[in-house]
Amino acid sequence: EAQVTQNPRYLITVTGKKLTVTCSQNMNHEYMSWYRQDPGLGLRQIYYSMNVEVTDKGDVPEGYKVSRKEKRNFPLILESPSPNQTSLYFCASRKVDAGTDTQYFGPGTRLTVL
Amino acid sequence: GEDVEQSLFLSVREGDSSVINCTYTDSSSTYLYWYKQEPGAGLQLLTYIFSNMDMKQDQRLTVLLNKKDKHLSLRIADTQTGDSAIYFCAEDTTNSGYALNFGKGTSLLVTP
Numbered sequence: 001e002a003q004v005t006q007n008p009r010y011l012i013t014v015t016g017k018k019l020t021v022t023c024s025q026n027m028n029h030e031y032m033s034w035y036r037q038d039p040g041l042g043l044r045q046i047y048y049s050m051n052v053e054v055t056d057k058g059d060v061p062e063g064y065k066v067s068r069k070e071k072r073n074f075p076l077i078l079e080s081p082s083p084n085q086t087s088l089y090f091c092a093s094r095k096v097d098a099g100t101d102t103q104y105f106g107p108g109t110r111l112t113v114l
Numbered sequence: 115g116e117d118v119e120q121s122l123f124l125s126v127r128e129g130d131s132s133v134i135n136c137t138y139t140d141s142s143s144t145y146l147y148w149y150k151q152e153p154g155a156g157l158q159l160l161t162y163i164f165s166n167m168d169m170k171q172d173q174r175l176t177v178l179l180n181k182k183d184k185h186l187s188l189r190i191a192d193t194q195t196g197d198s199a200i201y202f203c204a205e206d207t208t209n210s211g212y213a214l215n216f217g218k219g220t221s222l223l224v225t226p
Contacts, residue, residue: 004156031212042202042218043157050212058213090156094212099164101145105156 002027006091006106013081014114021076021109023091027102031094032074033058034066036087037108043090049074081113118217120203125223132190134220136203141184143205147214148177148188151200160188160201190222198224 004025013019025032033048035058045058049068063085065077078085091106119137126132138146147162163170163177163186170177176189186203200219207213 033212035216040218043216045213048213092157096212101147101159101162103159105158107156108154 002104004091004093004104004106006089006109008109009107010110012112012114015082016080019078019081019111021078021089021091021111023074023076023106024072025074025091025093025104026072027093027095027104028071029093029095029102029104030071031096032068033092033094034064034074034076035090035092036060037090038087046076046089081111083113085111086113087111118203118205118215120201120217120220122218123221123223125225126193128193128195128224128226130193132188132193132197132222132224134188134190134201134203134222136186136188136217138184138186138203138205138217139215140205140207141181143207145206146177146179146186147202147204147206148175148186149202149204149216151202151219153199157202193222193224195224195226198222 007022030051034046035043037043044060046064047066049055089109094103145162148160149157150160151157161172174191178187200221202219204214204216207215
């Protein structure tokens with residue numbers, strides 16, 4: 001079954017304590033991305049990756065890091081979380097091929113930073 | 115980027131048609147998308163339309179595209195209570211890579 005998995009699904013942490021949210025996909029998609037979803041703001045892209053070792057900033061990258069050491073995994077790293085990073089985070093993978101666009105989103109990670 | 119605009123709420127009765135509207139910003143967008151988000155779940159890509167098309171139909175879903183006005187709509191025929199969800203439209207952007215610019219979502223409530 002094609003899927004994008006994220007862990008953890010829920011996390012409560014404190015300001016400044018480094019954390020990593022993992023994302024993994026099993027479709028061999030080259031493109032992956034991270035979004036945050038906030039009430040009244042919709043989805044905003046944090047970072048994306050076109051392929052292994054190729055990453056770039058989205059619209060709201062401040063306070064986040066990513067890595068893409070292998071095609072299936074795209075972890076989101078918060079080196080020093082702050083309360084304004086309390087949000088719902090989604091990882092996604094995508095493949096555009098011969099006019100067909102295939103996208104999968106993970107189930108989301110709800111992060112609370114106290 | 116600039117805002118993709120959607121109305122925030124829509125309420126319809128079961129069996130009626132729902133029409134969710136969206137105004138996008140990038141006239142160079144190649145694809146325009148509709149997603150569904152059910153409570154507590156991630157986004158599901160419902161359908162998308164290529165920019166050289168005016169209409170796309172997929173079972174109960176009809177997408178209409180007016181490029182001149184940069185207007186996109188999603189019509190759901192015979193709306194069911196299971197269609198209650200948040201619907202997002204999105205445009206692909208010409209900024210870089212495969213970036214998508216999302217609207218803020220329309221909450222659809224279907225009442226019996």
